[in-house]
Amino acid sequence: MSFFTPENLEKAKVLVGLYPDRRSALIPLCHLAQGQRGHLSHEAIEEIAELLEIQPAEVMGTASFYDMLHTEDVGKYLVGVCTNVACLLGGGQELLDHASDVLGVSPGGTTEDGMFTLEEVECVAHCDKAPCAQVNYRYFGPLGNGDFDTLVDDLKNDRLSESVPPHGVLSRVFRDAPPMVPLEIIHQERRKMDEAKKARLAAQNPDAGGKQ
Amino acid sequence: MSTDAPQNLITISVDGKEIHAKSGELLIEAAEKAGIFIPRFCFHNRLPQVGVCRMCLVEVKGPRGFALQPSCYLPVADGMEVITDSEKVKKAQDGVLEFLLINHPLDCPTCDKGGECPLQDQTLTFGPGESRFIEEKRHWEKPIAISKLVFLDRERCIQCDRCTRFADVVAGDALIEFFGRGDHTEVNVFPERPFTSYFSGNTVQICPVGALTASPYRFKARPWDLSQVESSCTTCSMGCRIMVQSSQNQLTRYLGLDSDSVNHGWLCDKGRFGFEAVNSPERVTAPLARKDDDYVETTWAGALSQVVEKIGEAKAAGDSHRIGFILGSRLTNEDMYAWVKLAKGVIGTDNVDLNMGDGLKGSIVAGLPRATINEAVSSKAILAFTGDIKEEIPVLFLRLREAVKAGRTKLVTIGTRANSLDGLSEATARIGIDELKSFARGLLKDGSEFGEIGAVLSSQGVGSDGDGLVVLLGRENLSVDQSVAEAFALELARALPKARFLITLRSTNFSGGTDLGAAPGLLPGRSLLGDVSEALAERWVTTPSHAGLSVEGMLKSALRGELDLIFVVGADPRADFIDSELANAALDEVDFVVSVDTYMSETSSRADLVLPAAAFAEKSGTTTNFEGRIFTLNQKVTPPGVCRPDWIIASEIALEMGEDLGFGSSSEVLDEIAAVSQLHWGLSWSRLTAAATVEGALVPLSPTALSIRRRAMLDQVSTPGIASVWNQGLAQSKTAYLDVDSADGSIDPASRAVQGIGLPEPLWPMEAIQPAGSLSLDYIRKLYSRGEHLTRSPHLSELIVKPKCRISYDTAKQLGVKTGESVRIIDTGGGEASFEAEVDDAVKEGAVELIHGSFLVSGFSPVRADKAVNYVKVERA
Amino acid sequence: MSTKIVTARVGVKDSHTIAAYIEHGGYKALRKALLEMTPEEVQAEVTASGMLGRGGAGFETGRKWSMLKQDLVKYLVVNGDESEPSTFKDHLLVENDPHQLVEGTLITAYAIGASRAFIYLRGEFAFGLERVQAAINEAYAYGAVGGNIFGSGFSVDLVLQPGAGAYICGEETALIESLEGKRGYPRIKPPYFPAVIGLYGAPTIVNNVETMSNVPWIVTNGGKAFAALGKGRSTGTRLFALSGDVMRPGNYELEMTSKTFRELIYDSDLGGGLKEGRSVKAVIPGGVSAPWIGPDNLDLPLGQDEVAQAGSMLGSGSIIVLDDHSCAVRAAWRITKFFNRESCGQCTPCREGSGWIEKIMHRIEMGSGTESDLDLVLDACDNIAPGLTWPPQQTTICVLGPSIPSSVVSAIKMFRDEFMIHIKEEGCPFVH
Numbered sequence A: 001m002s003f004f005t006p007e008n009l010e011k012a013k014v015l016v017g018l019y020p021d022r023r024s025a026l027i028p029l030c031h032l033a034q035g036q037r038g039h040l041s042h043e044a045i046e047e048i049a050e051l052l053e054i055q056p057a058e059v060m061g062t063a064s065f066y067d068m069l070h071t072e073d074v075g076k077y078l079v080g081v082c083t084n085v086a087c088l089l090g091g092g093q094e095l096l097d098h099a100s101d102v103l104g105v106s107p108g109g110t111t112e113d114g115m116f117t118l119e120e121v122e123c124v125a126h127c128d129k130a131p132c133a134q135v136n137y138r139y140f141g142p143l144g145n146g147d148f149d150t151l152v153d154d155l156k157n158d159r160l161s162e163s164v165p166p167h168g169v170l171s172r173v174f175r176d177a178p179p180m181v182p183l184e185i186i187h188q189e190r191r192k193m194d195e196a197k198k199a200r201l202a203a204q205n206p207d208a209g210g211k212q
Numbered sequence B: 001m002s003t004d005a006p007q008n009l010i011t012i013s014v015d016g017k018e019i020h021a022k023s024g025e026l027l028i029e030a031a032e033k034a035g036i037f038i039p040r041f042c043f044h045n046r047l048p049q050v051g052v053c054r055m056c057l058v059e060v061k062g063p064r065g066f067a068l069q070p071s072c073y074l075p076v077a078d079g080m081e082v083i084t085d086s087e088k089v090k091k092a093q094d095g096v097l098e099f100l101l102i103n104h105p106l107d108c109p110t111c112d113k114g115g116e117c118p119l120q121d122q123t124l125t126f127g128p129g130e131s132r133f134i135e136e137k138r139h140w141e142k143p144i145a146i147s148k149l150v151f152l153d154r155e156r157c158i159q160c161d162r163c164t165r166f167a168d169v170v171a172g173d174a175l176i177e178f179f180g181r182g183d184h185t186e187v188n189v190f191p192e193r194p195f196t197s198y199f200s201g202n203t204v205q206i207c208p209v210g211a212l213t214a215s216p217y218r219f220k221a222r223p224w225d226l227s228q229v230e231s232s233c234t235t236c237s238m239g240c241r242i243m244v245q246s247s248q249n250q251l252t253r254y255l256g257l258d259s260d261s262v263n264h265g266w267l268c269d270k271g272r273f274g275f276e277a278v279n280s281p282e283r284v285t286a287p288l289a290r291k292d293d294d295y296v297e298t299t300w301a302g303a304l305s306q307v308v309e310k311i312g313e314a315k316a317a318g319d320s321h322r323i324g325f326i327l328g329s330r331l332t333n334e335d336m337y338a339w340v341k342l343a344k345g346v347i348g349t350d351n352v353d354l355n356m357g358d359g360l361k362g363s364i365v366a367g368l369p370r371a372t373i374n375e376a377v378s379s380k381a382i383l384a385f386t387g388d389i390k391e392e393i394p395v396l397f398l399r400l401r402e403a404v405k406a407g408r409t410k411l412v413t414i415g416t417r418a419n420s421l422d423g424l425s426e427a428t429a430r431i432g433i434d435e436l437k438s439f440a441r442g443l444l445k446d447g448s449e450f451g452e453i454g455a456v457l458s459s460q461g462v463g464s465d466g467d468g469l470v471v472l473l474g475r476e477n478l479s480v481d482q483s484v485a486e487a488f489a490l491e492l493a494r495a496l497p498k499a500r501f502l503i504t505l506r507s508t509n510f511s512g513g514t515d516l517g518a519a520p521g522l523l524p525g526r527s528l529l530g531d532v533s534e535a536l537a538e539r540w541v542t543t544p545s546h547a548g549l550s551v552e553g554m555l556k557s558a559l560r561g562e563l564d565l566i567f568v569v570g571a572d573p574r575a576d577f578i579d580s581e582l583a584n585a586a587l588d589e590v591d592f593v594v595s596v597d598t599y600m601s602e603t604s605s606r607a608d609l610v611l612p613a614a615a616f617a618e619k620s621g622t623t624t625n626f627e628g629r630i631f632t633l634n635q636k637v638t639p640p641g642v643c644r645p646d647w648i649i650a651s652e653i654a655l656e657m658g659e660d661l662g663f664g665s666s667s668e669v670l671d672e673i674a675a676v677s678q679l680h681w682g683l684s685w686s687r688l689t690a691a692a693t694v695e696g697a698l699v700p701l702s703p704t705a706l707s708i709r710r711r712a713m714l715d716q717v718s719t720p721g722i723a724s725v726w727n728q729g730l731a732q733s734k735t736a737y738l739d740v741d742s743a744d745g746s747i748d749p750a751s752r753a754v755q756g757i758g759l760p761e762p763l764w765p766m767e768a769i770q771p772a773g774s775l776s777l778d779y780i781r782k783l784y785s786r787g788e789h790l791t792r793s794p795h796l797s798e799l800i801v802k803p804k805c806r807i808s809y810d811t812a813k814q815l816g817v818k819t820g821e822s823v824r825i826i827d828t829g830g831g832e833a834s835f836e837a838e839v840d841d842a843v844k845e846g847a848v849e850l851i852h853g854s855f856l857v858s859g860f861s862p863v864r865a866d867k868a869v870n871y872v873k874v875e876r877a
Numbered sequence C: 001m002s003t004k005i006v007t008a009r010v011g012v013k014d015s016h017t018i019a020a021y022i023e024h025g026g027y028k029a030l031r032k033a034l035l036e037m038t039p040e041e042v043q044a045e046v047t048a049s050g051m052l053g054r055g056g057a058g059f060e061t062g063r064k065w066s067m068l069k070q071d072l073v074k075y076l077v078v079n080g081d082e083s084e085p086s087t088f089k090d091h092l093l094v095e096n097d098p099h100q101l102v103e104g105t106l107i108t109a110y111a112i113g114a115s116r117a118f119i120y121l122r123g124e125f126a127f128g129l130e131r132v133q134a135a136i137n138e139a140y141a142y143g144a145v146g147g148n149i150f151g152s153g154f155s156v157d158l159v160l161q162p163g164a165g166a167y168i169c170g171e172e173t174a175l176i177e178s179l180e181g182k183r184g185y186p187r188i189k190p191p192y193f194p195a196v197i198g199l200y201g202a203p204t205i206v207n208n209v210e211t212m213s214n215v216p217w218i219v220t221n222g223g224k225a226f227a228a229l230g231k232g233r234s235t236g237t238r239l240f241a242l243s244g245d246v247m248r249p250g251n252y253e254l255e256m257t258s259k260t261f262r263e264l265i266y267d268s269d270l271g272g273g274l275k276e277g278r279s280v281k282a283v284i285p286g287g288v289s290a291p292w293i294g295p296d297n298l299d300l301p302l303g304q305d306e307v308a309q310a311g312s313m314l315g316s317g318s319i320i321v322l323d324d325h326s327c328a329v330r331a332a333w334r335i336t337k338f339f340n341r342e343s344c345g346q347c348t349p350c351r352e353g354s355g356w357i358e359k360i361m362h363r364i365e366m367g368s369g370t371e372s373d374l375d376l377v378l379d380a381c382d383n384i385a386p387g388l389t390w391p392p393q394q395t396t397i398c399v400l401g402p403s404i405p406s407s408v409v410s411a412i413k414m415f416r417d418e419f420m421i422h423i424k425e426e427g428c429p430f431v432h
């Protein structure tokens, strides 16, 4: 049983084929899985591990390093308020407090209806619009308290569905061209390179001991 | 700069002192050899370096003056200037220690590691008295079980990456990983995927703190209560070097010792945690005589006189050939020799063997040119035709894996079935039994059908005479008779006379036993019955007049009523002999079965007389690994009840018969071995222990065998037990070189080099015809195949494999069965048994896979001793 | 109006599309490089331009390329992870002129002979990812990337790689690990440069988005023309991201050294000054990893060496202004919190030290600090960056570690009295 829909499985295979080492597709595949389910489920991780020919623990270990990959469910809208220094100077902390009041959850929490998860985020490179917030990584700012209320209202009433897709959907533009330099060529050259390197090492150190 | 440095060495300056080092050696190691110990946590000499803990920072002069550098990551270069004792270095190291402690729970009083913890030790030695950290510490749920054997306490973890590196890089089981980021980083497993690596115990050993603990050891003892001796693991034929620790006469733990030639410090979990079996309350502790369906305790005197009476009766009924000896491979060399001497040298029968139908003929084992592990891993290429090394000799798998991954050798595999080595191999050929002959004859010749394998070997520079090739020879598939592997080996040895062999059979001391004559047709020292040396003749009352029987031969002979008395010493043929039907039927026929055993096994629980034997660590002696390398085994605890070492039991029987075997201690047995066997010439207990070599001694001894070996060295960070604090600051004296030879007269083994005995002609069995409607059988072994060792170890017993039958998708489809459903297997003798099916495409089409040792069903034996190749019928049950 | 290089097309209608790009001279440089120049000639122009990398470290781009180990397989990786707080210049470039980035990347791939090129873009740039992927798709369709580009015989593929939220992946070796599908752990040095061992163990060039975006202009106009702009080592223009307590925060492309901090902050077409009646308290130049500079340094020109001489760095070209109504303790604490959250956790001093320092700073800001805490925090900083010098020494693997002390030490040095008020009055004297 597959986690990925047939359409996404196709995309996954294309992604795996882009890199000289398939593990490189790990993050793109995690985004793909989040796009499908809203978060990175264990089921998805197991399937990604299979596609990459590694252990689920390795996928989990890598995914859990990154803030954007959520192994537990989050709201449809992940609202991130920046409180890093530029936003802080512009009132980011106050905006976060206000957001917390309006949504009724503290940072890290999800509203009961599963609509919103609130996060305190680090600088999102939108500092000229401080204080700013991102919703599913779409940027808004500068945000006064009133602007924030309007934003929430717009999201609740689906007025922003065009620009703000549900959480997990990142880029809606996919690669439409296969790579033209076949990986096989890179692999071949890579092998030649490795052999040469090994030969060099062997020449330098003929009695390579039992060390790793 | 390096003018006065010995050849190949460079000179660096450490704290103003000039030291010599190998170019490219890591600074931390070079300094240590020169007696300067630099503290460390993440560094481990058998793991790739990561330099993350930052404890080993020292000042190194660079283009912009002295700067702090991790000495574990920096290779030395000629002229390098290093400072390890400046204020700056001390402050940096103290700083790291303090950082490590701020979030550490400091629960030392309840921590298994307390007392042998480098974090604790270094804090006591160098650390500040009072903590400057007054904030709330990081919290994690206290120990979580990440497998049946390993617990993890994340609060104690210092993120040194040792366990995760080991699991990924060394074991290839990336089942534990770092999760999260920054100061929320934790080690963990993926949900529902426990850390089921065969090698998990190593992570516990190398964890520098008490984050990983082993369930069989948890809360068993405090390190300062432990005492320890060096020894060798006898779970399989690798002979991994270990430290055996005990507390209050109970074994508590084994730790791997770092031996360059053998295990590199690693152990498999089966070996590591098997100490529980020795402690088992189910041990036989007194001689037991059968009375009707029950046993009554008897005295040694009573038991011995009964044994001698039976020997007399059997001899009277015919001659000594109505007596047989089945020896177990767990016996020490001293045990082997004593029993061989009793059988062959006192009673005069050659019916002595230790091959349970899963081995190879002793005379062939003794005759093939051997290689060592180190030769194999640095050979031009390795050809494997062997049982699954990962399942049978797990630490050898680690050695091979490491060498192949590092590109030091290349591996090719052939066989009838998929095997863990395939994943490491450059080329793999699935081969039919009937193709083996042409493979062996045609390898490295033009026009061979197995061109891919030949091409790999040639491109690696293997000579057409096999020069540079090491063959791993074992029993690739137990459903194929041993004669096939034997013929194959003989054929290869002829075609490629310079190829050498590693006999990768798993049975512990098969090699020592064979070397000491525990096989029909052989006498001690890899010599044939006829070659009675003067020394032997002097010490043996008699020698067999003609060749005797193998275990299989004895069982068949028993079935015909031709054997009256069988001694089963340290073996369990009813459970372990490859054709269990034959073993059970035959042993039922024998008048009198004497079993020398440690537990009531399948065999001893139906024997007529059971003699209690001392177990591992309850006696001293030596054992030989599959390379022919001899290691010491040291006594650590006293045996329970009146158990005795097996060699003493043989001596006592001889005495009761009026013959003195001539030795009163195991070291005297070794002296006699060295006297009668050319192969063992020069060996003595004092020599083995004086050298205190972790590397053991390869026989025949070479001039350097005992002279320049390094003493046992433990990973300084996870130095176990009592010596912990002591070890942290200790360097040079512990790695002192010992030159035994100069202290002990000269050795001239070259003139005594023992040649292998001649090899016979290859004898291929008749071609097997597959009966219509049958499937071929993959009869294999798993690490956790049932055995006394496992059943008597409470924690390991949970891991014993279930009796399953694996089939391919196609077979499953044809039979109409799914995973979890039941199938009936009918063997060629008509016996049958039901198994749970598991559908798996790793099994080849048209085959079923059964695990030897996972079941014991009366009347059923999928392998029959008289078949060259076994087929079975499978039905939906 | 000073010369605009990377932002020349910003504001042009549909500047992100290939049509607009070509209309404004796009892909000519790539044609020129591929059809009229050898890779060595391209490299020579970039070397002549003297362009310093725009990612933060300020290493000469031409020199970096020349250090690339010649081997069968080589890679090019473009660093678009832009996460240094208050840096938002690449954000502008990828959204507004993605083709310029693609073209610069392709020219570079040609110049260094890359087997494959990757653009690693910060995961949070959802819109940027869409823009760059669309640009790559258009470029493939146009024949500017892929097989036999423009009939030149040169082939290379370009792959867009999204990040997933981890500041440390901006560090080039962590970025490589991340691109390999691993945890973003910076690699330990040596080797010192990915140019020797980089992606998949092969020699690799890592360059910043802005660096790449300058390349087409250099090829078109020549390295000399680029070098003619600016002064000393600071050649060409730079995109300065101005934020904090100024009236007109934003990105300003300026010829290097042509303006001072004061002009950038106060000029009406630039920062537009501060709020009525306020004055500059401190400036954080070059990202939060940089030590702060005080009002006495406002007349420094915006140049690499000029700022270095003042004991800080121009870094990523972001400039945060703190006015006299802002709390230095609070700002320094928040920056420490950032580093604590973003420490990769690999090495001890950074993983544990960042958290400890953050806790102490927070305690002080909240009013429960003591005077001895100042010594304690400085000593903890010293255990990460021994000597607290600039440029720093370090006990850590990468330079995130020694970036932690920068703000803390600056704040304590420059505003010790403010710390003391927090301690004595048991709270922050500023209203937020």
Ligand SMILES: Cc1cc2nc3c(=O)[nH]c(=O)nc-3n(C[C@H](O)[C@H](O)[C@H](O)COP(=O)(O)O)c2cc1C
Binding pocket: C052, C053, C054, C055, C056, C057, C058, C059, C061, C064, C079, C080, C081, C082, C083, C084, C167, C168, C169, C170, C171, C172, C173, C206, C207, C208, C209, C211, C212, C398, C399, C400
């Ligand atoms: C902690 C840390 C974060 C960094 N973040 C970025 C970044 O977001 N973008 C960037 O281009 N360079 C970043 N760098 C610098 C890169 O390591 C590298 O020097 C740069 O990408 C090289 O490109 P350039 O030569 O074109 O400047 C960072 C460095 C460090 C130590």
Ligand code: SF4
Binding pocket: C168, C185, C186, C342, C343, C344, C345, C346, C347, C348, C350, C351, C396, C397, C398, C399, C400, C401, C402
């Ligand atoms: S200094 Fe910090 S970010 Fe850099 S490697 Fe060490 S822990 Fe990771």
Ligand code: FES
Binding pocket: B039, B040, B041, B042, B043, B050, B051, B052, B053, B054, B055, B056, B057, B070, B071, B072, B073
């Ligand atoms: S960094 Fe060298 S031992 Fe850990």
